Amino acid sequence: MTDYKFENINIAFGSDVIYKDFSIEFEKNKITTILGRSGCGKTTLLNYIMKDILKYEDLSCVFQEESLVEWLTVRENIDIILRNKKISKAEKEEIILKNLKLVNLNGYENYYPAKLSGGMKQRVNIARAVSYSSDLLFMDEPFKSIDIINKAEIIKKLKIEIKKRSQTTIMVSHDLDEAIDFSDNIICISGGIEKK
Template identity: 50%
Template sequence: MIDFSNINIFFEEKELYKDFSISFEKNSINFIMGESGVGKTTLIKYIKDQLLLKGEKVSVVYQESRLIPWKNVYRNLELVIKNKYKKEDRNKYIEEVLRNMNLNGIESLFPHELSGGMKQRINIARAILFDGDIFIMDEPFKGLDKYNKEKIIYFLKDYFKKKQKTVIIISHDINEVREFADKYILIKDNPVIKEVVYIN
């Protein structure tokens, strides 16, 4: 179990979380849901920072792309594995992950040449290549068309289970939860002392 207790978070002088606790089972896919403005993104940034301080290896997918604009797709992805593999192995892994994201043959394109949905799939590809033990994903399927969304959810569900990853995903889409989650966590605003509802 990964536990976080007595969380107190202020955002722009507003107290978002007070003496708040939340937990996640290891090797499980957990979705966090709640109304807009309840502080879900702030919470997972806090969780990510705490995990990194503990020395955990964390893969992160943000809502925004965070791609380096002057590097093409290949170079953006290569950054996370450059010191891990020889060049021929890097080529193989990048080609494989792009194929799984339905992005074959776009290695030479630059971020400004990509659609929003393509950038988001590259975000997911980069997180997979980094291969963290824990994945934190903020609205990872936002902007994806139905076909690519279904294909990637199918791939990720298999990948996470086989690799025994612990996964924390923010979503507003109950269908994603039904297709994908082991557990979803509903955060209610009271307004400062949040209530967590664990639903299997």
């Protein structure tokens, strides 16, 4: 059953038209990847959809760019998004440690971001997003800076976790193998810029 449908999307920056009367839909409780080459407007589309959904639903997300707070430990960076949850300190700790294990970072909870590689920071970003319980998960190129061995393991474990939660997930990627391994559905977009 299709629960998320977006019709007649029009996005332009000045005279550059990115999307014109574009429509897209996503199945509830499925993992869908928007696949396309770099620069074709995937992130622009994802941001549009996120902004629209935020009007009426809660969501969690993983962005391309680094988003950790440098003066907080890994544990504290994840705890930020749990502060308004009505759960005990012990439950928070359990969630944090469980999701660090999910991304192969168990034992790194007291590290500061400066001590982590780019790929490790991105794995913390994934753990943080998964720690926040929501019906929707958005991910923009979440695995691109992660080494191939960890990436394969994390994709497998993360997919199992998402399925267990029946969490609707929308990912943007330019990597076909990654999309095939992780997704239930793949939507290919070619993109391109038109002039008004």
